[in-house]
Amino acid sequence: MSVETLFALTACALVGIGLYGLIAQPHPLRKLVAFNIMGSGVFVLFGALAKRGAAAGLAADPVPQALLITAIVVAFAATAVTVALLLRLIESTDSASLAEPPAKD
Amino acid sequence: MADFLQSAGAFVVLMVALGLVRVARGPGRADRMMAAQLLGSGAVGALLLFGAASGESAVFDVALTLALLSAFASIAFVKFALRQDQPLDDEEDAT
Amino acid sequence: MRLLLDVFSVVAIVAGAVFYLAGTVGLLRFPDAYTRLHALTKADNLGLVLVVIGLLPQVNGVLAGLKLVLVWLLVMLSSAAVSQLIARSARRQETRP
Amino acid sequence: MTTIASGVVVLLLLWLALWTVVARDAFLAVAGFVVYGLLLALVWVRLAGIDVALTEAAIGGGLTGALLLGAVGRLRGTEAATAAEGAGAGTRALAALLALGVTGALVLGVLMLPEPAPTLAPLAVPALPATGVGNPITGVLLAFRALDTLLEAIVLVIALIGVWSFAPDRAWGGRPGPLYRADPQGILAYLARVLPPLGIVIGIYLFWAGADHPGGKFQSATILAAMWMLVQMAGLADTPRTDNRALRFGIVIGPLVFIAVGVLGLFTAGAFLGYPEGWAKPLILVIEVALLPTLAIVLALLMNGPPARPWASAGAPGAGPLPGRHAIASRDRPTRSSDEGGT
Numbered sequence: 113m114s115v116e117t118l119f120a121l122t123a124c125a126l127v128g129i130g131l132y133g134l135i136a137q138p139h140p141l142r143k144l145v146a147f148n149i150m151g152s153g154v155f156v157l158f159g160a161l162a163k164r165g166a167a168a169g170l171a172a173d174p175v176p177q178a179l180l181i182t183a184i185v186v187a188f189a190a191t192a193v194t195v196a197l198l199l200r201l202i203e204s205t206d207s208a209s210l211a212e213p214p215a216k217d
Numbered sequence: 218m219a220d221f222l223q224s225a226g227a228f229v230v231l232m233v234a235l236g237l238v239r240v241a242r243g244p245g246r247a248d249r250m251m252a253a254q255l256l257g258s259g260a261v262g263a264l265l266l267f268g269a270a271s272g273e274s275a276v277f278d279v280a281l282t283l284a285l286l287s288a289f290a291s292i293a294f295v296k297f298a299l300r301q302d303q304p305l306d307d308e309e310d311a312t
Numbered sequence: 313m314r315l316l317l318d319v320f321s322v323v324a325i326v327a328g329a330v331f332y333l334a335g336t337v338g339l340l341r342f343p344d345a346y347t348r349l350h351a352l353t354k355a356d357n358l359g360l361v362l363v364v365i366g367l368l369p370q371v372n373g374v375l376a377g378l379k380l381v382l383v384w385l386l387v388m389l390s391s392a393a394v395s396q397l398i399a400r401s402a403r404r405q406e407t408r409p
Numbered sequence: 410m411t412t413i414a415s416g417v418v419v420l421l422l423l424w425l426a427l428w429t430v431v432a433r434d435a436f437l438a439v440a441g442f443v444v445y446g447l448l449l450a451l452v453w454v455r456l457a458g459i460d461v462a463l464t465e466a467a468i469g470g471g472l473t474g475a476l477l478l479g480a481v482g483r484l485r486g487t488e489a490a491t492a493a494e495g496a497g498a499g500t501r502a503l504a505a506l507l508a509l510g511v512t513g514a515l516v517l518g519v520l521m522l523p524e525p526a527p528t529l530a531p532l533a534v535p536a537l538p539a540t541g542v543g544n545p546i547t548g549v550l551l552a553f554r555a556l557d558t559l560l561e562a563i564v565l566v567i568a569l570i571g572v573w574s575f576a577p578d579r580a581w582g583g584r585p586g587p588l589y590r591a592d593p594q595g596i597l598a599y600l601a602r603v604l605p606p607l608g609i610v611i612g613i614y615l616f617w618a619g620a621d622h623p624g625g626k627f628q629s630a631t632i633l634a635a636m637w638m639l640v641q642m643a644g645l646a647d648t649p650r651t652d653n654r655a656l657r658f659g660i661v662i663g664p665l666v667f668i669a670v671g672v673l674g675l676f677t678a679g680a681f682l683g684y685p686e687g688w689a690k691p692l693i694l695v696i697e698v699a700l701l702p703t704l705a706i707v708l709a710l711l712m713n714g715p716p717a718r719p720w721a722s723a724g725a726p727g728a729g730p731l732p733g734r735h736a737i738a739s740r741d742r743p744t745r746s747s748d749e750g751g752t
Contacts, residue, residue: 115415119456120519122419126426128512133430135504138494139487141435141480145442148473149426152449157515159456165528168535170545171457175529178549181464182561185627185704188468188476189568192711195480196572199714208487211494218318218370225325227414229359230451232332234421236339236352237444241428241437247345247402249440251352253474254394255339256447258356258387259332262363265380266325267414267454269367274376275623276454278615279462280383282632283450285608286471288390289635290443292597293475295397296589296642297482386607393600 120160126153140198140208144191151187155180219270226266233259250294257287317369324366331359345402353395360387415455422448435488439481443474459623460546463615467631468708475638476712541690543621550625551693555682559671562664562700565707569660573651576715582652585713591644601643608636616701626697630704637709651716656706663703667696 130150134143158176165173202208233255240252261280268276338351364384371377425448429441447470453462496504533545533553540552550558576583591597612632619625640646649656670692674683684692 113412115411115455117519118412118415118419119452120522121516122423124512124515124519125423127515128508129423129426129430131511132504132508135507136496136501137430137438138491138496139435140491141477141484142438145435145438145477146430148442149429149445152445152469156449156452156456157519159453159458159461160519161522161526162458163456164522164526165530166457167528167530168533170530170534173528173530174533174545174549175554177458177461178546178554179557180458180461181546181550181625181627182557184461184464184468186561186564188473188708189565189711191473192476192714193568193571195476196575196714199480199483200575202484202487206487208484208491209494210491218321221322222325222367222370223411223414225329225363227417228329229332229363230414230417230421232329232336234417234424236336237421237425239336239339239348241441245345245402246436247398248348249437250398250401251339251349252440252444253447254391254398255352255356256444258352258360258391260447260451261383261387262328262332262356262360263451264454265363265367265383267451269370273459274371274373274379275459275618276462277371277376277379277383278618278622278624279450279454279459279466281379281386281611282463282615282628283447283466283470284383284386284390285604285611285632286467286635287447288386288394288600288604289471289639290447290474290478291390291394292397292600292639292642293478294440294443295394295401296597297475297478382607382611386604389603390600393596396596 116160116163119163120157123153123155123157123160126150126156129153138210140201140210141195144194144198148187148191155183158183219272222266222270226263226270229259229263229266233263250291253287253291253294257284257291261287321366321370324362328359328362328366331355331362335359346399349395349399349402353391357388357391360384411455418448418451418455422452435484436481439474439477442477443470446470446474460544460625460628463623463628464631467628467635471635472631472708472712475635479712479714539689540684540693542693544619544623544625546623547619547625547693551696552684552689555667555671555696559664559667559682562667562703565704565711566660566664569707569710572711573715576717580716580719582650583716583719584648584650585710585716585718586641586648588647588718589642589644591642593644597643598645601639601645605636605640608632608639612636616697619697620694626701626704630701631708633701633705634708634712637705638712641713648713649710651710659702659706660710661703663696663700666699670696 127150130146130153133146134150137143137146158180162172162176165176167173198208236255237252240248240255243249261284264276264280264283268274268280332355335351335355338355339348342348342351361384364380367380368377371380422445425441425445429438429445432438432441447466449469450462450466453465533549536553537545537548540548542548612629615624615632616626616629641648671682675681677685
């Protein structure tokens, strides 16, 4: 099996693992970590596709790789916003629960 | 030579993997903190070997970055990870 | 000459790999966090040093060699300091050995 | 041989991902994720993406890891409460089935990929000399797909505004995050004095190398941001006041220069973000130099979080005695964190 196929298949598994954690873990921080794993799976899959596109003397297709760099940075920014939101939630409600609060008026 | 370097790199990654399995079992948080450090020295070594095998010296830059940032991550571990469960005497012990 | 350098590299890198192995064995076998930390930092650093020394004849260009040495310095510096910090926090959260 | 090396990396990666997802508590999960992030750098090297590996080593392992570790430290026992809301066995089984299904569909997709693989490399490489840069990825980022990069810089600034907007009104413009304290003669302070000079040299080297070799502003900015964070964590410098004009100027300079160059292209090259003949390299350099401070500052401030300590509370005019509960809350929170901030 070629390296890119190996990593592409790994990436598929990573997406599945992340998705499972995203649903099964109740705590928002755990969900965030799981979501990041899912995201990295997508990145690795994309990177494997870039490797398949090696041509014109390059070891990989530069266009998806450039987009990956952008994606990693943006994923970090999104994670930072989520962490800030979560900490604010804990600060104002003293709980990290995502459940619907009991109805009151 | 390239093949030898590749297999040496693979061996180092394998050692790191085994070490991580041990570190993951704990029991204390200090054990877990070693993880970033273990991966720091291990993955850096593997990167150097892989880089020399492919003759692409830019991989050394990755090793440099990884060495720097794994140190950063280790420090963040020590700095942040003790919280929550126990109140600390807030300063470092006398050196 | 080339052959001699290659043999030197192989010997140094194999020795480095043995130290990585020793570090992992120590990590697996030692009884508490302090000794495990000891195994990890000492052995892995020696392993890395030997790998760096072994790779030096294999790289072309002074810049690549400089980077190798810089990597080694960085890891030495940070692991020496970080292992201290870890040991300290271990002492703080666990009973003394 | 190379396949065996990749196989070992893959197995370790999968094990770490699984371990992270099922770990007993949030600290363990984040610890696993930090290692996972660092290991991804190895994956990228094996996938011939040195530029990506540099970014991943810096951001995925270092910054994201420290960000999440900082968050774990401030969960304050919310974990036990949410554990009760955990998905039941049925939901878990369904989640596992769904995950398996998604993975299966993706695997099918991977196995049915077209041969030969589609690639844009043959288009990118011949056009590269016109940009004057030697690294095709820098060429893509700043010439062929410059719009993406511009939007990304803007996204970062918007994300920072988003983080800041979580600040309580009274803290707006104040310093973010807790005040870290550590023994100024201690080991952490020593590291924070020795590592940053090395880090800055490496960061600037990567920035300089980015024109022709792997590297560039993102990787460089991340390292600079991490070094700044290190100095803050060691208590050698406080987090910056977020109403500082120079700081805010640094935050917007990159996108502004980028847009200005883009508009210039409208007149000189007939398209937004077009570079006139022969001017590509200098203009790319101008954009890169302007983006570097923006990226470094924004990344560091994203790590710092929303402003939490109003700077005016130390008896400045208008601050006045604050309502009791707030005053306690505001004094209590940073102080507690800083108490815990010793190493």
